[in-house]
Amino acid sequence: MHATKEQAIAIDTARLGHSFKIVAYAGTGKTTTLQMISQAMPERRGLYLAFNKAIASHAQQKFNQRVDCRTFHSLAYRSVPRNITDKLRLPRLSPSYLANEHQLHPITLRRMMGNRYENYVLMPSRLGSLVANGVSQFCATNSQYPAPRHIPVPEWLHPDDAEELQKALYPTLEKRWLDSINPNHQAGIGHDVYLKLWALSDPQIHSDYVLFDEAQDADPLMLGILLKQKNTQVIYVGDAHQQIYAWRGAVNAMQQLPLTESRLTTSFRFGEDIAEIANYLLYALKETVPLHGFEAIQSKVVNKPHTKMRDAILCRTNARAMELLLSGLINGDKVSLQADHARLNRFIDAATSLKQGKKVTDVPELAWFNSWHDVHEYCETSDGSDIKPLVKLVDDHGTTPLKNALQKITPIEQADYVISTAHKAKGLEWNRVHLEDDYQFKLNQLDHKIAPEELRLLYVACTRAKLSLNIHYIYDLIQQLKRTYLLKKTA
Numbered sequence: 001m002h003a004t005k006e007q008a009i010a011i012d013t014a015r016l017g018h019s020f021k022i023v024a025y026a027g028t029g030k031t032t033t034l035q036m037i038s039q040a041m042p043e044r045r046g047l048y049l050a051f052n053k054a055i056a057s058h059a060q061q062k063f064n065q066r067v068d069c070r071t072f073h074s075l076a077y078r079s080v081p082r083n084i085t086d087k088l089r090l091p092r093l094s095p096s097y098l099a100n101e102h103q104l105h106p107i108t109l110r111r112m113m114g115n116r117y118e119n120y121v122l123m124p125s126r127l128g129s130l131v132a133n134g135v136s137q138f139c140a141t142n143s144q145y146p147a148p149r150h151i152p153v154p155e156w157l158h159p160d161d162a163e164e165l166q167k168a169l170y171p172t173l174e175k176r177w178l179d180s181i182n183p184n185h186q187a188g189i190g191h192d193v194y195l196k197l198w199a200l201s202d203p204q205i206h207s208d209y210v211l212f213d214e215a216q217d218a219d220p221l222m223l224g225i226l227l228k229q230k231n232t233q234v235i236y237v238g239d240a241h242q243q244i245y246a247w248r249g250a251v252n253a254m255q256q257l258p259l260t261e262s263r264l265t266t267s268f269r270f271g272e273d274i275a276e277i278a279n280y281l282l283y284a285l286k287e288t289v290p291l292h293g294f295e296a297i298q299s300k301v302v303n304k305p306h307t308k309m310r311d312a313i314l315c316r317t318n319a320r321a322m323e324l325l326l327s328g329l330i331n332g333d334k335v336s337l338q339a340d341h342a343r344l345n346r347f348i349d350a351a352t353s354l355k356q357g358k359k360v361t362d363v364p365e366l367a368w369f370n371s372w373h374d375v376h377e378y379c380e381t382s383d384g385s386d387i388k389p390l391v392k393l394v395d396d397h398g399t400t401p402l403k404n405a406l407q408k409i410t411p412i413e414q415a416d417y418v419i420s421t422a423h424k425a426k427g428l429e430w431n432r433v434h435l436e437d438d439y440q441f442k443l444n445q446l447d448h449k450i451a452p453e454e455l456r457l458l459y460v461a462c463t464r465a466k467l468s469l470n471i472h473y474i475y476d477l478i479q480q481l482k483r484t485y486l487l488k489k490t491a
Contacts, residue, residue, distance in 0.1 A: 007033045010262040011040045020260040021236040025291045026463030027269025034211050038067045044208035072222055073191050076198035083183035090188035095128030095361050102172045110158040113377055125361055134173045139192040142224035146177045199225050209233040216243040216254045241459050266292045271299035274469050280481040281459040302470040311430040312418045314461045318344055319389030320438040324419045326405050334410040338420035352399045422461040433465035437473040448480040
């Protein structure tokens, strides 16, 4: 393969041996470029780092034998003492068991419901969940030791009570962390614990260079490990504008790191028409370097209601994906679902339990409520807007029909079309993509209001299309963004 001018620059920069970053827009041949870099440095040993095992295994087939393809967790697993990783096989402590072991007692706090605060009792099992989540949150940070701030508290708590709650639970958080890394304590751990333990040992990666893929999605822990590599060249690869996991604690390494950068700006996935839509979104994100489409691909942008000619429908929410799945099944379509099946199933089961008057502990969105009525009240607050569509879905259709629909999903290779959330579509591509109507923005005749994270999500969704992109439901937004772009250009 012949390198493009941009790929050649990235290869030449890599040969210099210094750490740098490659800003790779959607579909711009990122993996191919990394292969070329490894082939250009046959005398050096490389390490390709991915976020999950499937991606690392797939990459191993593409790179030469001098490049090892791994995840952070696999590096940590090899280095942490076996008596710690053996704890993965031990039973995990349930929140109730954890609360009992640490003698946690109910705490009465103030929570916001509607426009007023009311007293709310946090039961021991809920407190146990907070402690367990606090350990996970600490494990994702670059902190050396747990602190009260690592205990996540609900946004609807009174600020004074939130701080008091963190202080009250901190001794339990500290003890739970120390028990987690104590080989003699007979409680199971998650994979995040041994990864954190490895990070705390100031590990050195024994490779000449590291290719860190999707660097925009790194959490502080992973970034901290790489920044401490003094004798290893680290090449950070990714697209700052595809950072859609900030809610999971990701930090945007592609924007934060003050390193030399090279860019891949020509997409081999789609032509200029789709690139133009992406550029309006990028410009709204204050990007000054445009994305270019591939001249050999005649892609088109469509503005009309859904037709049968589609390969994928991309939604913002799981709830909208479920609505489309139900309507597709009613129409007799063979529908596949690229959404979070497991999360949807858990939510529906938890809703069933609450409707029966039972408590829920394993679904974070519903774990704070004593009844389905409480959930309804919460949905009317601004904090509850995220789960409102799922709650409405349960109310409108009932839990049994929703469970049945999830069991009737057609395998992707046999489906007429795929329904996906934009989050689950990241890294995928289809010939004909339709965007759904649940993306969040506000328009009037003169102006628009849309959050940066929503712009990034739409950028990811739009750039999944290869030949045809249907923007019917965001057409007016795109026209506003285009107007802003042209006004600024001519100013």
